Amino acid sequence: MDIRHGSFQGGTPLSQNYETVEDAVNEAANQAVHACCQGTFSVGGVMLDNTGYVLNALHNNVVEAGMTFDPTAHGERQLIDWYYDQLSQGALLPPPEAITIVTSLDPCCMCSGAILGSGFNVVSAAFDTFSGINYTTQADFPSLTPALRAMAQTTFSYPEVNGDSCFARPATSAPVADFFSQTVIDQNTQALCLSVFEATLGTVQDTVNHDLPLDELLDPATLALDDPIVVALKAVYPQALSYKAPSPGTPDVGLASLLLDAAARDVEQGGKGSSVAFLDAFGNLMLCLPGNQAHSPAHTPFMLTTRTWAQLRHQLFQQEGERTLQYLGHPKFGTFVLTLGHDTSAASLMDLGAYGSTMEEALPADNPYSLQYVVPSIPQSELTAWCQTLPPLYSQSIGVYPQQVTDQALIDAVTEGLPQAISRSEASYA
Ligand SMILES: [Zn+2]
The missing domain is CATH 3.40.140.10 (Cytidine Deaminase, domain 2)
Structure with missing residues (x-):
């Protein structure tokens, strides 16, 4: 028996494999809705091994009880720390290159730096043209040096979104992991990922800055x-x-x-x-x-x-x-x-x-x-x-x-x- 399946600390262990990118993004969106209910930035993520097995799923925790708890507690950054916490406790986990983080929103600079510094793969649902590392949506990553840009273009995936709405898009950047191949994100799920984030962004930013002058x-x-x-x-x-x-x-x-x-x-x-x-x-x-x-x-x-x-x-x-x-x-x-x-x-x-x-x-x-x-x-x-x-x-x-x-x-x-x-x-x- 593989001990990694029984050693979770926090987050949401889900004993299952995802075979489609839509299933994984759907869980990331579900996590984003939980974040919305907590009053924090509505972003969620799932960490999968190279068979599509769910290692962990969690959401943003920047705001707790109406006050900034940890400005670095974005979903992706927490998943990365969770991974290293597990390793330090002796868990047998695949190397970062064999792991994919599926996120409801394109990673910010902090999370992108953490991901690129560790070597994880990423699948992003919604673009974030204000704070996402792929803010141009062209996968040209203008904030990255040529070496890091090349790395992002082989590890950051923006899968196809089906449909004929404004949420539909062709796939860009890296191809998705093998266990996801030939699958796409449904436009309804993509719409949920973006709208739940945008609907609460201003309120949460105000909470983070609600402080004495x-x-x-x-x-x-x-x-x-x-x-x-x-x-x-x-x-x-x-x-x-x-x-x-x-x-x-x-x-x-x-x-x-x-x-x-x-x-x-x-x-x-x-x-x-x-x-x-x-x-x-x-x-x-x-x-x-x-x-x-x-x-x-x-x-x-x-x-x-x-x-x-x-x-x-x-x-x-x-x-x-x-x-x-x-x-x-x-x-x-x-x-x-x-x-x-x-x-x-x-x-x-x-x-x-x-x-x-x-x-x-x-x-x-x-x-x-x-x-x-x-x-x-x-x-x-x-x-x-x-x-x-x-x-x-x-x-x-x-x-x-x-x-x-x-x-x-x-x-x-x-x-x-x-x-x-x-x-x-x-x-x-x-
Ligand atoms: Zn982030």
């Missing part, structure tokens, strides 16, 4: 050390509130050692030596975390930092109510500081997408640089040019344009300290 936020550095908010913050990150930028959004050299400590731990946990600090609207250090890419390629420092911040707020809100929102503001008023800047890799696509999913709407006019890096991976001009190719949600609506920090002493200290921190960490790890 900047002038109603209070400085958590004024709280007593035994205040439940401070206790919870330090339980997640013991050095929280140990650093304050001289002015909000402008970190200085005092942040260097904290970034380097986390970057060293990132190496121990399978990363290349990056880390992400999150400073709040007052410049207070809230978090500074490494990634855990030994566990999953989708566990980059940025992914874990934005998720940790959202979940901390969500959890404290249940306990402390409104004062949580007064002291722990929406991340759009703060600053994410990456030790290493983005490049044009799948992991960077995922991180920029996750930042977009964290913001969901135009950045505040007085805080346009809430995504900063210290050490560039590629020149700023190249990075900006790449960001301009991202789908309209990111490149136009939000404005996802990372900038280098302005403090030269911080840049110098991290640039000089990073090779040492990495080699020290590699030595102790070996």
Whole structure:
């Protein structure tokens, strides 16, 4: 007996095989309807092995109980983490190249980065011309480098949709997996996938941005050390509130050692030596975390930092109510500081997408640089040019344009300290 069939944690195990793409998309649509009822983005997905056996099915979980729970909890990203969680627990699963994720909506930048960084195949039902990786609907993937584009064109499928309505389309990009061959999506199912998403998009975006304005936020550095908010913050990150930028959004050299400590731990946990600090609207250090890419390629420092911040707020809100929102503001008023800047890799696509999913709407006019890096991976001009190719949600609506920090002493200290921190960490790890 294959143990993979009996070891599910969460999601919806369905003991069956799908022989048609319509059956699989129908289940993804069903999951999207569940998401709609939960009040979160109405997108669902199914993960299948190379015989069409359903490994798991689940839906978006960004919003729970009317508040952002995890901006990275899209269906595809959760299926990928579920896969790596299962592997770490000893489950026998096929490699990503032998697995297909069927999604009701074209993957966003975050999910596409996670998929391309892991090697899964994808079948997309509805196009998403605003935030989907195939926003042009031509399978030319303008946001991807030539190598990643070639990979997407052999692993991302947009199957034929039958009928004579506006939902019908010919197949594009990669052919579907063998067990689906010669089958198509029914136009009614395609209509459901698109309309359930579009009908709730605005409401859910408002929920994600339903937060106190900047002038109603209070400085958590004024709280007593035994205040439940401070206790919870330090339980997640013991050095929280140990650093304050001289002015909000402008970190200085005092942040260097904290970034380097986390970057060293990132190496121990399978990363290349990056880390992400999150400073709040007052410049207070809230978090500074490494990634855990030994566990999953989708566990980059940025992914874990934005998720940790959202979940901390969500959890404290249940306990402390409104004062949580007064002291722990929406991340759009703060600053994410990456030790290493983005490049044009799948992991960077995922991180920029996750930042977009964290913001969901135009950045505040007085805080346009809430995504900063210290050490560039590629020149700023190249990075900006790449960001301009991202789908309209990111490149136009939000404005996802990372900038280098302005403090030269911080840049110098991290640039000089990073090779040492990495080699020290590699030595102790070996
Ligand atoms: Zn996504």
